[in-house]
Amino acid sequence: MLLSVPFAGAALLWLSSGGGARVTAGTEALRNQLDPTTGAAAQTQVDVRLGWLPLTVGRLVVGLTPAPREARMALRSVREASVSVRQWNPDRERVTPNIDIAALDSVMERQGWTRVVRVQEELQTVLVYVAGNAAGEWDLTACVAVRDRDQLVIAGGRFDLEALTELARGIKDLSPKHHPNWPSQIAGIFGSSR
Amino acid sequence: MKPIHRNVAVTALLSLSLVTTTFADSAPKAVAAEVDFGKWTPPSHGGEFVEVNLKENILGMAARLATKDQPEIAELLGGIHSIRVNVIGLDDGNRTDTTDRIKTLRGKLDAAGWERVVTANENHSDVAVHLKTHGKEAVEGLVVSVLEGGKQAVVVNIVGDIRPEKLALLGEKFGIEPLKQLGVPGAKHTEKTETKP
Numbered sequence: 001m002l003l004s005v006p007f008a009g010a011a012l013l014w015l016s017s018g019g020g021a022r023v024t025a026g027t028e029a030l031r032n033q034l035d036p037t038t039g040a041a042a043q044t045q046v047d048v049r050l051g052w053l054p055l056t057v058g059r060l061v062v063g064l065t066p067a068p069r070e071a072r073m074a075l076r077s078v079r080e081a082s083v084s085v086r087q088w089n090p091d092r093e094r095v096t097p098n099i100d101i102a103a104l105d106s107v108m109e110r111q112g113w114t115r116v117v118r119v120q121e122e123l124q125t126v127l128v129y130v131a132g133n134a135a136g137e138w139d140l141t142a143c144v145a146v147r148d149r150d151q152l153v154i155a156g157g158r159f160d161l162e163a164l165t166e167l168a169r170g171i172k173d174l175s176p177k178h179h180p181n182w183p184s185q186i187a188g189i190f191g192s193s194r
Numbered sequence: 195m196k197p198i199h200r201n202v203a204v205t206a207l208l209s210l211s212l213v214t215t216t217f218a219d220s221a222p223k224a225v226a227a228e229v230d231f232g233k234w235t236p237p238s239h240g241g242e243f244v245e246v247n248l249k250e251n252i253l254g255m256a257a258r259l260a261t262k263d264q265p266e267i268a269e270l271l272g273g274i275h276s277i278r279v280n281v282i283g284l285d286d287g288n289r290t291d292t293t294d295r296i297k298t299l300r301g302k303l304d305a306a307g308w309e310r311v312v313t314a315n316e317n318h319s320d321v322a323v324h325l326k327t328h329g330k331e332a333v334e335g336l337v338v339s340v341l342e343g344g345k346q347a348v349v350v351n352i353v354g355d356i357r358p359e360k361l362a363l364l365g366e367k368f369g370i371e372p373l374k375q376l377g378v379p380g381a382k383h384t385e386k387t388e389t390k391p
Contacts, residue, residue: 117245165259
């Protein structure tokens with residue numbers, strides 16, 4: 001009984017920090033292949049991971065508050081997510097500019113990812129990978145990487161597309177007349193005069 | 195074996211063979227219309243290079259998403275097995291190779307029985323549209339290849355059950371200009387060649 005407590009705590013900690021092994025592995029692989037700083041430390045500006053536990057708690061909390069419907073729908077549409085931003089000084093750091101796409105594809109394919117989009121222009125590269133074997137027909141697991149001259153942004157997540165679609169449809173009705181309780185600052189964003 | 199068990203076994207075997215036959219019928223057609231472009235060489239001096247490769251799972255999701263608001267698009271996407279798009283910026287490092295490969299590709303498609311329904315040479319754009327048909331009413335796949343003034347090459351391969359009258363809609367929704375000119379029902383044999391001096 002006493003031994004199971006630290007194991008349970010470790011499991012909860014792991015689940016709350018990231019939890020999604022596939023998403024984490026995918027974003028890690030992208031970071032390892034795309035981070036061009038060899039040996040020199042890049043400055044990590046953002047590193048956020050949301051597993052099912054904090055999102056579930058968030059959904060529970062929001063459900064108990066008079067939050068807008070769109071907030072509830074947004075939380076419902078995300079199963080897990082992670083975002084990281086790394087920046088470096090291209091004039092100072094040793095940067096390897098070329099990306100070995102074939103090697104990256106090989107690493108990602110071994111983890112069950114398929115590249116669906118590759119865009120390269122000037123010094124910017126955008127890559128989008130999706131995972132096969134979705135849990136449900138509305139389940140989408142994706143990783144996106146954007147590498148620029150001095151910045152690398154990697155985002156990954158698992159989403160409920162049906163909920164996202166409902167959210168997108170709902171955003172069309174985001175005028176203040178539908179939400180009289182919104183603060184006036186938010187109403188001002190949508191051009192309403194109060 | 196009891197008669198009821200034998201009947202169940204026979205029914206199961208017949209169902210399995212029907213399913214297997216169905217998959218066997220659909221898979222080779224889709225594969226035959228899928229064209230291997232190989233690996234394109236990106237431009238060496240920072241020009242544009244785009245690869246899009248959408249398979250049935252993603253297209254199926256898109257079809258389900260579009261069902262409520264755009265049922266026509268959902269129906270179109272539901273019949274498509276894969277979409278591949280390559281946009282290759284051309285520079286001195288890859289222009290000759292890419293141009294030769296596209297011309298070779300067109301020759302191979304012609305030799306393999308694909309119908310060239312559009313050939314256009316206009317305003318420094320060299321456009322060809324090939325269709326792989328099955329019978330008179332079904333299009334299994336299409337390839338659009340464009341060489342734009344030595345600056346850019348575009349190759350598109352769409353595989354699936356495409357009705358000829360939906361080709362223009364396909365062109366409109368995916369921004370494929372040559373397909374927008376098609377789409378008059380039964381007009382899949384349209385061919386035009388315009389060459390400006």
